Amino acid sequence: MGENLAGxxxxxxxxxxxxxxxxxxxxxxxxxxxxxxxxxxxxxxGDLYPELLIAADFESSRYFVNNRxxxxxxxxxxxxxxxxxxxxGQTVGDFDNNGLFDWYVTSVHLENPPKGHNIGNMxxxxxxxxxxxxxxxKASVNDGGWGWGTVAVxxxxxxxxxxxxxxxxxxxxxxxxxxxxFYNNRNGTFDEIAEAAGFDHLDEGxxxxxxxxxxxxxxxxxVFTNNGPLHYYENQTQPSGAWLRITLDTxxxxxxxxxxxxxxxxxxxGKNTYxxxxxxxxxxxxxxxxxxxxxxxxxxxxxxxxxxxxxGYVSILNDVxxxxxxxxxxxxxxxxxxxxxxxxxxxxxxxxxxxxxxxSSQLVADINNDGTVGAADLLMLLxxxx
Numbered sequence: 001m002g003e004n005l006a007g008x009x010x011x012x013x014x015x016x017x018x019x020x021x022x023x024x025x026x027x028x029x030x031x032x033x034x035x036x037x038x039x040x041x042x043x044x045x046g047d048l049y050p051e052l053l054i055a056a057d058f059e060s061s062r063y064f065v066n067n068r069x070x071x072x073x074x075x076x077x078x079x080x081x082x083x084x085x086x087x088x089g090q091t092v093g094d095f096d097n098n099g100l101f102d103w104y105v106t107s108v109h110l111e112n113p114p115k116g117h118n119i120g121n122m123x124x125x126x127x128x129x130x131x132x133x134x135x136x137x138k139a140s141v142n143d144g145g146w147g148w149g150t151v152a153v154x155x156x157x158x159x160x161x162x163x164x165x166x167x168x169x170x171x172x173x174x175x176x177x178x179x180x181x182f183y184n185n186r187n188g189t190f191d192e193i194a195e196a197a198g199f200d201h202l203d204e205g206x207x208x209x210x211x212x213x214x215x216x217x218x219x220x221x222x223v224f225t226n227n228g229p230l231h232y233y234e235n236q237t238q239p240s241g242a243w244l245r246i247t248l249d250t251x252x253x254x255x256x257x258x259x260x261x262x263x264x265x266x267x268x269x270g271k272n273t274y275x276x277x278x279x280x281x282x283x284x285x286x287x288x289x290x291x292x293x294x295x296x297x298x299x300x301x302x303x304x305x306x307x308x309x310x311x312g313y314v315s316i317l318n319d320v321x322x323x324x325x326x327x328x329x330x331x332x333x334x335x336x337x338x339x340x341x342x343x344x345x346x347x348x349x350x351x352x353x354x355x356x357x358x359x360s361s362q363l364v365a366d367i368n369n370d371g372t373v374g375a376a377d378l379l380m381l382l383x384x385x386x
Contacts, residue, residue, distance in 0.1 A: 007030075007031055007032070007034065007036070008023070008031040008034055008036040008039075008054070009021055009023045009031075010022055010023045010026050010027070010031075010052075012070075022070065025070065025071065026070060026071050026072055027064070027071070027072055027074075028071075028073075028074075029074070031062075033060055034054060034056050034060045034062055035056045035057035035058045035060045036054050036055075036056045036060075037054075037055050037056055037057060037087060037088045037089070037284060038054070038055045038087075038088065038089055038090050038282055038283070038284045038285070039052060039053065039054045039055075039282070040052075040053045040054075040090055040092060040279060040282045041053075041262070041279060042092050042101060042277055042279060043066075043262065043264065043277065044092075044101055044103075044126070044130065045065075045129070045130060046264065047066075047068070047360045048262075048308075048310060048311070048312055048360040048363060049066035049067075049068045049360065050066060050262060050279075051063065051064060051065055051066050051072075051130075052064040052066070052072055053090060053092070053103055054087075055084070055087035055088055055089060055090035055105045055106070055284075056087045057086050057087060057088065058085075058086065059082070059084075059085055059086075060082075060087070061076070061081065061082045061084050061087035061105055062074060062076050062082060063075050063076045063079045063081040063082060063103075063130075064076075065130055068360070075130055078130075078131070079124075079130050079131055079132055080124065080131055080132040080133060080134060081103065081105075081122075081124045081132050081134075083122050083134050084105045084106075084107040084121070084122040085107055085108065085117055085119060086107045086108040087105045087106070087107055087122075088105075088106050088107060088108075088147055088148050088284055089105070089106040089147060089148050089149040089150045089165065089283055089284035090103065090104065090105045090106065090150065090282075090283075090284075091103075091104050091150045091151050091152040091163070091281060091283060092104070092152065092277065092279075092281075093152030093161040093163075094161065094274070094275045094276075095123070095125070095152070095160075095161055095163075095184065096125065096188060097159070097160065097272070097274060097275075098126075099273065099275055100126035100127075100128055101126060101275070101277060102123065102124060102125045102126050102132075103123075103124040103126075103132065104121065104122070104123050104124070104141070104150060104152065104163060105121060105122045105124070106121050106144055106147025106148060106149070106150050106165050106167075106284075107119070107120055107121050107122065107144075107147055108120070108146050108147065109121070109142065109143045109144060109145055109146070109147070110173075111173050119142075120136065120142040120143055120144065120147075121136050121141055121142055121143075121144045121147055121150075121165070122134055122136050122142075123135045123136040123139050123141050123142075135188070138188070138189070139188060139189050139190055140182070140189055140190050140191070140192065141163055141180075141182045141190050143180075143192075144165050144167055144180050145167035145168075145169070145174050145177040145180070146167045146168060146169035146174040146177070147165050147166075147167045148165070148166050148167055148168065148205055148206045148207070148284050149165065149166050149205065149206060149207040149208040149209075149223075149224075149283035149284035149285070149286060150163060150164065150165035150166075150208065150283055150284070151163070151164050151165075151208055151209065151210050151221075151281055151283055151288060152281065153210045153219045153221075153281075153293070154219070154293065154294070154295030155181075155183075155218065155219060155235060155237055155295075156218075156237045156239075156240050156241065156295065157217070157218060157237075157240045157241035157242060157243045157295030157296065157297070158184075158186075158241050158295055158297050159241065159269075159272070159274055159294070159295050159296055159297040160184040160186050160295070161184060162181070162182060162183050162184045162190070163180075163181075163182040163184075163190065164179070164180065164181050164182070164199070164208060164221060165179065165180045165182075165208065166179045166180075166201060166205025166206065166207070166208045166223050167179060167180065167205055168203060168204030168205045168206070168225075168226065169204070170204060176202045177202070178194050178195065178199070178200065178201065178202055179194055179199055179200075179201040179202075179205055179208075179223065180192055180194055181193050181194040181197050181199045183197075197237075198233070199221070199233060201223050201225075201231055201233075203225040203226075203228045203229075203231075204225055204226040204227070204228060205223050205224070205225055205226075206224055206225065206226045206284060206285060207223070207224035207283055207284055207285045207286035208221060208222070208223050208224075208283055208286070209221075209222050209281070209283060209286045209287065209288040209289070210222075210281065210288045210289065210293075211288060211289035211291075212245060212289070212291070212293070213232065213234065214234060215325070217240075217243040217245065217323055218235040218237060218240055218243065219235060219293055220232065220233060220234050220235045221233040221235070224285075224286060241295055241296055241297040241298060242295075242296040242297065242298065242299050242300065242322040242323055243293065243294060243295055243296060243322060243323060244267060244293075244294045244296060244302060244305075244320065244322055244323075244324065244326070245291050245292070245293050245294075245324075245325045245326070246265060246291065246292040246293075246294075246305070246307075246325075246326055246327075246328060247259070247260075247290065247291055247292075247325070247326075247327045247328070248260025248263055248278065248292070248307065248309075248327075248328055248330065249327055249328065249329045249330060250309075250330040251329075251330075252329065252330060252332050252333075253309075253311075253313075253330045253331065253332055253333050254333065255311050255333065255367070255369055256309055256310060256311060256313075256330050257310060259278070259280075259290040260278050260290075260307075260309065260310075260330065261278060261279060261280070261290075261310065262277075262278065262279065262309075262310035263277075263278045263292075263307055263308060263309050263310055264276075264277055264278075264307075264308040265277075265278065265292045265305070265306070265307050265308075266304075266305075266306045266308075267294045267296065267302045267304075267305055267306075268302065268303050268304040268305075268306070269296055269297075269299045269301075269302055269303060270299075270303065274294055274296075276292045276293070276294065278290070278292050296322055299322060300321065300322055301319055301320065301321055301322060302317075302319075302320040302321075302322060303318065303319060304316060304317070304318055305317040305318075305320045307328060309330055309331070309338075311363050311364050312360060312361065312363045312364035313330065313331045313335075313336070313338045313364055314338055315328060315330075315331065315338045316338075332384065333367050333380070333384065334346060334367055334380060334381040334383075334384040335384075336349040336350060336364050336365055336367075336381075337349060341386065342381060342384045342385050342386060343385065343386070346381060347381065349364070349365060350365045350373060350377060350378060350381060353365040353366075353373045354373050354374070355372065355373060355374075356371065356372050357371050357372060357373065365377060367380050367381065368380060
């Protein structure tokens with residue numbers, strides 16, 4: 001453990017109720033100079049190893065790529081991120097429905113910024129392979145006042161993710177500035193419709209989270225105010241499209257995080273596939289309901305619902321009716337094929353992945369989690385046969 005405990009820290013869960021500070025080992029520079037406000041772990045490249053995204057103040061937001069060995073590499077510059085001057089809140093979503101997760105970071109918008117400064121919120125649209133194009137001005141989501149918490153959420157269930165943020169600063173150009181609701185126009189741009197939608201928060205907003213408080217299939221909003229009251233906004237959008245809400249139960253698999261944290265869920269309707277990542281959407285000092293929510297537009301069935309669990313198990317449900325809450329149980333430890341039983345298919349998968357774990361496809365077969373697919377895993381699989 002490093003002697004200097006100041007600043008951002010990464011604590012590894014040792015699985016026995018204790019944690020170990022691994023900051024100095026995981027990051028070459030120990031996160032020096034990062035004025036962190038809100039981190040998020042998200043698997044941005046689909047390799048099962050989540051990246052670490054940090055919204056941070058004073059031009060210090062960071063994009064760290066997971067090296068799959070307990071360490072991270074700072075790819076902020078090469079990735080095209082970290083352009084925000086005062087990163088505070090953040091959210092991740094597939095805003096253009098191309099199957100790649102994008103990153104939105106809130107910051108401070110100035111009417112007359114100093115020359116050379118990147119003012120306001122930043123929208124980093126993924127180009128794949130850990131590269132991004134900043135599109136906030138073109139997309140009309142740059143001016144968020146003095147931005148804080150933000151969420152990516154499909155408010156009208158049209159299958160396109162919108163952005164909501166809260167802001168607040170009791171001075172100057174930010175005094176009594178309304179929260180922002182950026183409606184996705186489905187063409188790379190957004191319209192700010194907070195006033196028309198009744199999202200009238202004018203206090204010093206800090207945190208915003210989503211949940212379905214009235215269990216009617218659309219996502220409601222809760223805003224936390226600095227030294228002020230909580231605000232609840234019931235979603236009454238009309239018309240509203242079809243929806244599906246999914247909770248994940250991992251109680252029967254000790255190698256999966258509770259509630260399916262880190263799962264990548266896709267819903268395919270005809271030729272369209274929509275992507276969600278379950279990490280409770282850390283906003284700023286708050287997280288949302290542990291639910292995967294899909295708005296699905298005009299449809300009555302999801303042709304394929306696919307869950308890629310954080311260890312690589314893949315559960316597939318076909319022809320799922322819409323407009324319902326469903327709970328999906330994770331495969332048990334030795335059910336590598338996620339077909340509900342432990343048998344020949346699982347044995348073959350284990351043999352195909354035999355040896356030292358060097359890539360993410362082997363994780364599912366390392367059922368004793370020792371870094372090797374070997375005899376110990378085989379014995380555990382045979383003990384759970386049937």
